[in-house]
Amino acid sequence: MKKFLALVMAAMMALSCAAALAEDEAGFPEYDIGPEMDNERQVEFFNVSMVYFQPVDMEPVGDSLPRDQANLHIEADLSALENDLGYEVGSWIPYMQIDYVIKNENGDVVAEGKFMPMAATDGPHYGANIYLPDAGLLSVTLTFHSPAENGYLLHVDEQTGVTGRFWTEPVTSTWENWEYVPQTW
Amino acid sequence: MLQYFVSVTEDLTITVTLITLLLTLAKRLWAKQPYAVVKGGVVAGNVLSAVFAAVKSTTNLIDTNRWNQYFFYFTICISVLLIAVLILSLAKGRQEGPLALSGAVLSALLIVFLLLYELPNVLSNPKNFYTAGNGVLSVEFLVRLVGWLGALVLMLLYARFLGKCAFNIKKPGIVLTVLSFGLIVNSVRDFGTILGQWVTHARWLKWPIVYNRSDYPWVFPFVRFTANNTLLFTLIIAGLAVAIALILFLQNLHISGDYANPAQKRKLRAHCRHNRRAAVMASLLFAVSILNLTVGYAAVHKKVELSAPETYTIQGNDILIAVEDVNDGSLHRFEYKTANGVQVRWIIIQKPNSASFGIGLDACDVCGTAGYYQRGDQVVCKQCDVVMNINTIGFKGGCNPIPLAYRIESGNIVFSLDDIQAAETKFK
Numbered sequence: 001m002k003k004f005l006a007l008v009m010a011a012m013m014a015l016s017c018a019a020a021l022a023e024d025e026a027g028f029p030e031y032d033i034g035p036e037m038d039n040e041r042q043v044e045f046f047n048v049s050m051v052y053f054q055p056v057d058m059e060p061v062g063d064s065l066p067r068d069q070a071n072l073h074i075e076a077d078l079s080a081l082e083n084d085l086g087y088e089v090g091s092w093i094p095y096m097q098i099d100y101v102i103k104n105e106n107g108d109v110v111a112e113g114k115f116m117p118m119a120a121t122d123g124p125h126y127g128a129n130i131y132l133p134d135a136g137l138l139s140v141t142l143t144f145h146s147p148a149e150n151g152y153l154l155h156v157d158e159q160t161g162v163t164g165r166f167w168t169e170p171v172t173s174t175w176e177n178w179e180y181v182p183q184t185w
Numbered sequence: 186m187l188q189y190f191v192s193v194t195e196d197l198t199i200t201v202t203l204i205t206l207l208l209t210l211a212k213r214l215w216a217k218q219p220y221a222v223v224k225g226g227v228v229a230g231n232v233l234s235a236v237f238a239a240v241k242s243t244t245n246l247i248d249t250n251r252w253n254q255y256f257f258y259f260t261i262c263i264s265v266l267l268i269a270v271l272i273l274s275l276a277k278g279r280q281e282g283p284l285a286l287s288g289a290v291l292s293a294l295l296i297v298f299l300l301l302y303e304l305p306n307v308l309s310n311p312k313n314f315y316t317a318g319n320g321v322l323s324v325e326f327l328v329r330l331v332g333w334l335g336a337l338v339l340m341l342l343y344a345r346f347l348g349k350c351a352f353n354i355k356k357p358g359i360v361l362t363v364l365s366f367g368l369i370v371n372s373v374r375d376f377g378t379i380l381g382q383w384v385t386h387a388r389w390l391k392w393p394i395v396y397n398r399s400d401y402p403w404v405f406p407f408v409r410f411t412a413n414n415t416l417l418f419t420l421i422i423a424g425l426a427v428a429i430a431l432i433l434f435l436q437n438l439h440i441s442g443d444y445a446n447p448a449q450k451r452k453l454r455a456h457c458r459h460n461r462r463a464a465v466m467a468s469l470l471f472a473v474s475i476l477n478l479t480v481g482y483a484a485v486h487k488k489v490e491l492s493a494p495e496t497y498t499i500q501g502n503d504i505l506i507a508v509e510d511v512n513d514g515s516l517h518r519f520e521y522k523t524a525n526g527v528q529v530r531w532i533i534i535q536k537p538n539s540a541s542f543g544i545g546l547d548a549c550d551v552c553g554t555a556g557y558y559q560r561g562d563q564v565v566c567k568q569c570d571v572v573m574n575i576n577t578i579g580f581k582g583g584c585n586p587i588p589l590a591y592r593i594e595s596g597n598i599v600f601s602l603d604d605i606q607a608a609e610t611k612f613k
Binding site for chain 1: 188245248249250251253306313378381384385386387388389398405408409412413486550551552553554555568569570613
């Protein structure tokens with residue numbers, strides 16, 4: 001009987017280890033925000049992609065929640081489109097401030113704050129650790145402040161200047177009908 | 186401390202209840218050998234969970250949601266098969282043979298998958314005890330460790346007494362009924378979690394049908410119900426299990442059975458008393474768990490509001506705050522709106538047994554502008570819940586408030602508006 005037990009245990013361990021090593025898409029699985037994976041949209045001259053995954057450690061914690069008090073890390077990935085502001089297509093947009101407000105179906109605010117600029121292995125982005133304990137149909141509204149608000153300058157002379165100008169008032173965009181379900185990370 | 190006491194209880198109550206009932210029933214229904222297989226499942230589940238926790242904590246190899254999905258498939262299938270085998274075992278009264286052995290193997294596998302779903306997360310908790318650079322010898326780390334260990338002890342005691350009740354109740358059919366119902370309810374919860382991955386369009390999920398709300402309007406409400414009612418599922422499963430304790434208590438109010446002499450009567454009476462105690466203990470520990478999941482949960486997730494800023498006087502380029510207004514040992518908060526519209530906050534607290542003050546911005550370099558609040562005679566960071574040493578407020582470093590220059594003149598604490606203005610970069 002002891003041999004049988006040992007065999008069962010060894011088989012289970014081998015099974016799990018083999019399966020773990022066989023994982024080809026393991027790591028930090030990202031989930032899209034928005035109905036039917038419609039998580040991307042254009043704002044001003046850039047694309048915004050909203051995703052979330054497991055809460056992460058950040059240094060410093062900043063205005064975000066520490067990992068053990070949050071249940072997801074939400075981020076807005078920005079990439080420049082064709083523009084007359086000197087940004088290479090596909091590049092990140094630094095110096096912005098992005099405020100977020102998440103509401104439930106009743107219109108109650110369930111989380112709000114600002115996304116902070118940060119870098120991860122997949123590059124720079126704006127994001128935050130947040131705590132959303134309940135599943136529900138949510139809306140996420142982002143308010144994009146121009147880099148100019150944080151002192152980002154543009155060359156405007158004839159020889160080196162860019163022809164475009166930043167937007168002067170913050171612009172908002174809302175992702176409606178996010179069917180949010182808390183995940184186990 | 187409470188955070189981990191609550192989260193471990195939340196994670197383990199259902200699992201511990203189901204495994205305890207399964208183990209007890211196996212002990213009552215089957216001979217030593219099949220029962221040993223079931224116990225082997227507990228050992229294997231714990232070992233595998235520890236391996237999982239270690240791999241999860243140190244590598245990116247495990248996508249928990251994906252793994253859980255596989256565990257749920259197995260859990261649901263095995264639960265259905267096992268209920269059938271347990272009913273047959275009880276009906277036929279066979280303690281050994283193929284039926285008992287197949288039941289034991291199914292039980293062992295179910296225990297492994299139940300543990301693999303919940304236990305790795307619990308075992309990984311200690312890595313989260315570090316906050317704001319605290320070491321393993323910090324008070325914060327040790328307090329969290331106590332909460333975590335306390336919940337594990339609570340679960341072990343609950344399992345021990347619930348197991349005693351399930352073993353000593355007169356009809357094993359009651360245990361089987363409760364266990365079957367518990368497994369069905371647990372499977373419903375697991376099915377909701379499986380569909381949750383479909384609803385959220387998990388990229389790894391290769392189901393041939395893509396979810397959309399208009400075609401499957403019932404799915405999201407069902408997923409939401411299962412996701413938002415953990416407490417209800419816990420109450421149903423553990424509550425039913427505690428019904429076993431109550432039945433045992435009632436069965437043992439008076440001695441039953443024949444006795445030939447006073448010694449035998451005393452023995453029977455002691456047995457009844459022993460059973461009643463086990464029933465009371467199981468019920469009490471269940472009550473503590475539920476209290477933990479309701480009151481404790483609410484306390485952990487209670488939103489802390491910062492106290493309102495107090496008034497002060499502006500004189501020329503200075504801000505004046507009378508010493509007598511802030512020398513009571515309590516935390517005082519102040520706020521100034523800069524020309525750029527930024528609200529700069531700072532705090533003042535008189536240090537214990539001292540005439541000096543702890544003064545700094547209501548922000549720190551680690552946790553940003555979350556601020557500090559008073560809890561009893563402690564000053565606590567709202568963000569990371571670290572308790573400040575009041576005597577070091579005003580000094581640089583760690584989660585301490587960022588120091589703010591001041592001077593004391595003519596009974597006032599005086600701040601330069603230039604310094605306050607310069608601090609706006611911390612609050613942007």
